[in-house]
Amino acid sequence: xxxxxxDLVAGPERDExxxxxxxxxxxxxxRLEVVRQLxxxxxxxxxxxxxxxxxxxxxxxxxRTLREAGVTATRQQGTxxxxxxxxxxxxxxxxxLLDGVLAARH
Amino acid sequence: xxxxxxDLVAGPERDExxxxxxxxxxxxxxRLEVVRQLxxxxxxxxxxxxxxxxxxxxxxxxxRTLREAGVTATRQQGTxxxxxxxxxxxxxxxxxLLDGVLAARH
DNA sequence: ATCGAAGTTTGATGGCCACCGTACTACGAA
DNA sequence: TTCGTAGTACGGTGGCCATCAAACTTCGAT
Numbered sequence: 089x090x091x092x093x094x095d096l097v098a099g100p101e102r103d104e105x106x107x108x109x110x111x112x113x114x115x116x117x118x119r120l121e122v123v124r125q126l127x128x129x130x131x132x133x134x135x136x137x138x139x140x141x142x143x144x145x146x147x148x149x150x151x152r153t154l155r156e157a158g159v160t161a162t163r164q165q166g167t168x169x170x171x172x173x174x175x176x177x178x179x180x181x182x183x184x185l186l187d188g189v190l191a192a193r194h
Numbered sequence: 195x196x197x198x199x200x201d202l203v204a205g206p207e208r209d210e211x212x213x214x215x216x217x218x219x220x221x222x223x224x225r226l227e228v229v230r231q232l233x234x235x236x237x238x239x240x241x242x243x244x245x246x247x248x249x250x251x252x253x254x255x256x257x258r259t260l261r262e263a264g265v266t267a268t269r270q271q272g273t274x275x276x277x278x279x280x281x282x283x284x285x286x287x288x289x290x291l292l293d294g295v296l297a298a299r300h
Numbered sequence: 301a302t303c304g305a306a307g308t309t310t311g312a313t314g315g316c317c318a319c320c321g322t323a324c325t326a327c328g329a330a
Numbered sequence: 331t332t333c334g335t336a337g338t339a340c341g342g343t344g345g346c347c348a349t350c351a352a353a354c355t356t357c358g359a360t
Contacts (some may be wrong), residue, residue, distance in 0.1 A: 097315045106225055107298035115217040116318080135337065146319050148338055153317095167336045184226055184290020192288055193211035222348080241307065252349055259347095272304050273318055273357040 093108035097155065097162035097169065102177040103157035110182070113157035114189060118142055123159065127190050129188065132163065169182050195212035203261065203275065204266035208283040216288070220295060221264035224248055225256045230266065233296050238269065238276035255293065 103117040113119055118140050125138055135147060142150070151171060158177065163170045178186045219274055223248050231244055241253060248256070257277060260266040264283065269276045284292045 105253075107295060107300070109219065109223040109227065111226070111295070112219055115214065117214055117223045118318085120214065120217070121284075136335090142318085143320055145321075145336070149318075152338090155341080169337070182294035185294025188288035188291025188294060189213060189217070194213070224348085242305090248348085249350055250307070251309080251351075255348075256307095273355095275307070 095164040096102045097163060097164060098175075100158045101159070102181065103146045105181055107182060109157040110159055111161050116150065116153075118146075119154055119159075120189075122150060122154065122183050124190065124194070126160065126166070126171060126173045127170075127186075134168045134170055136168075138171075141185065143162075204272060205267060205280075206260045206264045208264070209286065211283065211287055215263040216265055216284070217293075219260050219265050222256065222259075224252075224262055225265075226295075227258065228256060228277075230296065230300070231293075232266065232277060232279045238278045240274045240276055242274075243291040244277075283290060 114123065121140055122138055126133060133152065135144075138147065139149075140147060151160070151162070151169075154171075155162050158174060160171050161174050163172070173186075175186065218230065228244055229247055232239060241250075241257065244253065246253060246256075257266070257268070260277075261268050264280060266277050267280050269278070279292075280299075281292065
């Protein structure tokens with residue numbers, strides 16, 4: 089009670105993030121939509137709070153791809169997993185990339 | 195003799211360039227290397243001037259993918275095809291994206 | 301006209317991966 | 331402890347695509 093739960097699910101350190109993995113992660117329409125929703129929210133979203141037209145298991149797969157690429161961070165909160173964008177890390181490694189992607193009309 | 199040959203090979207208009215196609219095009223290691231070499235050169239390069247570890251036919255395939263995504267422009271010069279980056283179009287549509295990708299250490 | 305150089309096209313192959321349903325795990329509430 | 335909720339893990343399937351070799355095309359030079 090009352091303590092900040094920082095129960096992070098494993099992902100790459102900032103220096104381990106590879107541009108190819110990030111681009112591959114962003115190149116899928118479902119994952120791109122997830123990133124857009126995370127960017128719009130500018131905070132954490134649970135899996136169930138994401139509005140994408142795929143099954144639960146497929147969404148799990150996409151979220152793992154994003155996390156392992158270093159695009160998102162995942163924090164466990166009880167039985168819920170909260171997703172957030174790793175804006176700082178991405179902006180430092182690839183300045184402008186994320187903003188450029190989000191600037192695209194869709 | 196002496197006139198500028200502007201024999202462009204077909205590609206999408208600027209407004210037809212889709213972010214998903216661009217990301218997919220950039221997500222392949224061979225194509226990303228092509229983009230890096232084009233960016234370093236800051237001009238036109240013939241297919242044969244590109245240093246990538248794939249066969250001729252595979253390179254043709256990659257260059258078509260890049261062109262049809264709107265990442266590169268292709269100009270025919272006799273029997274040679276000159277490739278160039280569509281920097282202006284990409285920067286206008288997705289400001290920062292290309293620079294961010296090129297800023298990645300590799 | 302012939303030949304070589306530069307690329308494309310075609311057809312085939314193998315691997316990756318997006319997708320699903322089902323079964324499973326873990327946590328919280330009643 | 332039982333039940334519901336949230337999400338993961340596991341097989342399995344189909345489709346896309348990176349790859350190549352071989353045959354073809356097109357242009358320029360000889």
